[in-house]
Amino acid sequence: FIATLATMTIFRGATYVFTNGNPITGAKMNSSFLFQFMGRGYLFGIPFPIIIMLVAYGVLFVLLHKTAFGRKTYALGGNETAARIAGVRTKMVTMLIYTISGLMAAIAGIILTSRLSSAQPDAGTSYEMDAIAAVVLGGTSLAGGKGRIFGTLIGALIIGTLNNGMNLLGISSFYQQIVKGIVILIAVLLDRRSSNNG
Structure with a gap:
């Protein structure tokens, strides 16, 4: 997981270098x-x-x-x-x-x-957190070995609806990050509780 984040950061930085930050x-x-x-x-x-x-x-x-x-x-x-x-x-x-x-x-x-x-x-900045939230909300265990494609699809739809809803309500992007962080935290806690009970 750490290696994935590290390579993501490297390639994201390389993108800025090659484009000078311009589209x-x-x-x-x-x-x-x-x-x-x-x-x-x-x-x-x-x-x-x-x-x-x-x-x-x-x-x-x-x-x-x-x-x-x-x-x-x-x-x-x-x-x-x-x-x-x-x-x-x-x-x-x-x-x-x-x-x-x-x-x-x-x-x-x-x-x-x-x-x-x-x-x-x-482009795509912070999408990794949306992806984590979607799969955890969809029932995929962060410990591995448990999860369904359909659940991930539902999780992605929930996150997409949440993002669109907050945009339509005019909620600041700063507060949107807080809300999504709370959603991820709750999903992870529920996943951990489910793993402990299992």
Whole structure:
């Protein structure tokens, strides 16, 4: 977890260095129909980002709940040592998990850049906390080995609704951070209590 935060900070800093803190825009970025469509297009009246999310949800649901890889992922999250003794190639599974996570982050980044029509060096700042809140609210245990894709989807919808609601109410971004921090803290405490009772 600490290594993940460290590399995130390194790459975020590198982004500021390469861009000098300025957004990247250009005619080529806005001239691509596919690029514009990914973030702002509609298919059968449904925003295309929603369709991408549903497709990703379906693929990951099958992968996690209907395949050997999914069972190995749960085993690895529950007890890495026991999974290794049971014959799971833990390093390979871990690498695949991080690869899939990186792919999802890349797709999200492309969609966000398309919606903004520019690449902002500070885009996505504090999204990691929203992600943690979403998965914990969705029932995923921070201790590992427990969680469902559907729960994470519900958690993401809750966080999205909370963010939009506070924006519509005109609540200051400073107070929004406090509220989301409290939500994360409550979710973590409930997760810990559930783990202790289990």
